[in-house]
Amino acid sequence: MKKIFLSLFITCLAWGAHAQYPGWGPQSKVVTDSIYSQVLESHRAYTIYLPKSYDTETTRKYPILYLLHGMTGINTSWFYGQRANDVMDRLVASGEACEMIIVSPNAGGDFYAGAWNGYFNMPGWSYEDFFYQEFLPYIESTYRVAGNKQNRAIAGLSMGANGATSYAQRYSDMYCAVYAISSGMTLPDMPAPPDLSPDGKEKMAFLIRAVQEHNCITYVAEADEARTEQLRSIQWFVDCGDDDFLLDTNIDFFRAMRAKQIPCEFRVRDGGHDNEYWHSGLYLMLPFISRSFEK
Numbered sequence: 001m002k003k004i005f006l007s008l009f010i011t012c013l014a015w016g017a018h019a020q021y022p023g024w025g026p027q028s029k030v031v032t033d034s035i036y037s038q039v040l041e042s043h044r045a046y047t048i049y050l051p052k053s054y055d056t057e058t059t060r061k062y063p064i065l066y067l068l069h070g071m072t073g074i075n076t077s078w079f080y081g082q083r084a085n086d087v088m089d090r091l092v093a094s095g096e097a098c099e100m101i102i103v104s105p106n107a108g109g110d111f112y113a114g115a116w117n118g119y120f121n122m123p124g125w126s127y128e129d130f131f132y133q134e135f136l137p138y139i140e141s142t143y144r145v146a147g148n149k150q151n152r153a154i155a156g157l158s159m160g161a162n163g164a165t166s167y168a169q170r171y172s173d174m175y176c177a178v179y180a181i182s183s184g185m186t187l188p189d190m191p192a193p194p195d196l197s198p199d200g201k202e203k204m205a206f207l208i209r210a211v212q213e214h215n216c217i218t219y220v221a222e223a224d225e226a227r228t229e230q231l232r233s234i235q236w237f238v239d240c241g242d243d244d245f246l247l248d249t250n251i252d253f254f255r256a257m258r259a260k261q262i263p264c265e266f267r268v269r270d271g272g273h274d275n276e277y278w279h280s281g282l283y284l285m286l287p288f289i290s291r292s293f294e295k
Helices: 002-020 084-094 127-142 159-170 198-213 216-221 225-232 247-259 275-294
Strands: 029-037 042-050 064-068 101-105 152-157 177-181 235-241 265-269
Touching (some): 029 127, 042 084, 064 127, 064 159, 084 101, 084 275, 101 127, 152 159, 152 275, 159 177, 159 216, 177 275, 216 247, 235 247, 247 265, 265 275
Parallel strands (some): 064 101, 064 152, 177 235, 235 265
Antiparallel strands (some): 029 042, 042 101
16 A cells, blocks of 8 residues: 555656656757768768657658858857757747757868868869758658748858858748858958968868859849849848958848848847857847748
């Protein structure tokens, strides 16, 4: 009899603890995996955030955010440097963001270690082909992704914000929203660090040239009416710190959008080109993306 009462007591205690601490139930998770790319002839890592209902609502499909890291960053940077999963959990719990899948592919690394960086096709680095021919189809067939424009968004910081902006511009039928934080909408010629190896200097030069060739400001300024209408089909948000060395190029982009009467939210907040600015930006980004999914 004592064992029965003890068992009942433990059961009631566990039920009460779950009611008081619902966080002890299903949790979101962050998983790092890789895909072999025939295009790049190598394995490419990615890190993916799956919401807490993913394992319990097994027939549910989710909207997805492609979250692109900055130069010298990697697929884990948004989750360890900017703690995107922690912010996402907080915003979902408060009702400020909807549950979504967030995935960040690896398009970078240390130039000093010989890593490529960039989201565009360059000599020896056909990353854009990899992203659209292999990575995006793989993610959306492997995970339970809704897989349409209204449920697909893209965002990024710095180099990743430039990539996100250019991808949304040129693949406007695929994304409902883009959030660009601290973006290099274009770049001037920039010398590589003098102690960088010749291989590293060459790869950095390829990246800068690719960003210049995909000038996001010129793309808007030279848009005809058909292209302008395509750009209007996307929700735009540009965010840059008042001490960021890239502020002027973000202002120029916003002016080009205004001149074409393309709606674009623009924020200049206190801060620079650093992790704290990007972490705090998630509290604007994720609710904005959620609202865009709902439209």
